[in-house]
Amino acid sequence: MTTHEHDHAGATAPSDCADYLDQIVYFIDNELDEADCAAVQLHLDSCNPCLAKYDLQRTVKQIVARSCSEPAPDELRQRVLLRIREVQVRIRES
Template sequence: MSCGEPHETDCDEVLAEVWLLLDHECDAERDAQLRRHLEECGPCLARYGLEEKVKTLLARTCGGERAPDTLHRKLRERIRETVLEQASISVERTPSGTVVEVNSTRVQTRRQV
């Protein structure tokens, strides 16, 4: 998804990391970059709001129960890998910081009727 406007951080990249932002898993610099983008991009802000509502709904309907930490970490990592894979994004953590590469290949699937 792209709103068509130039941004410091690409829309697809922001949306691929929106759950990391919601879960406070970004470092301070990345958090600030993503939030700057959301402040200037209405479509991404709307999508962020939807994801935030889904997270709140899930938390409320699960009654506050929490998975064991090991399962929680495994699920979180697998979800992150899947999101990055589907968005053709690679993330590399280096001593000098995090490197994010976005390949904007569009994949279209047909819906079964």
């Protein structure tokens, strides 16, 4: 991640926001090192548009996680396994 700079008014340059937005998923999943995590948190504390995007990403991730807790129906699992086998056969025959 690049070092961020603020202009004299305290606003963050749009390119800096893009750098932080790229890191949000990793931040949510606690996959950043301590320094990057602190930098993202500092940015979120001072940038409302990025904070709103962070909140949206976190909410979507939570909803998906809750929705994916049920096992797939057996019929669907069998179709997926069959399709995987078909692809494996094609790869071996190539």
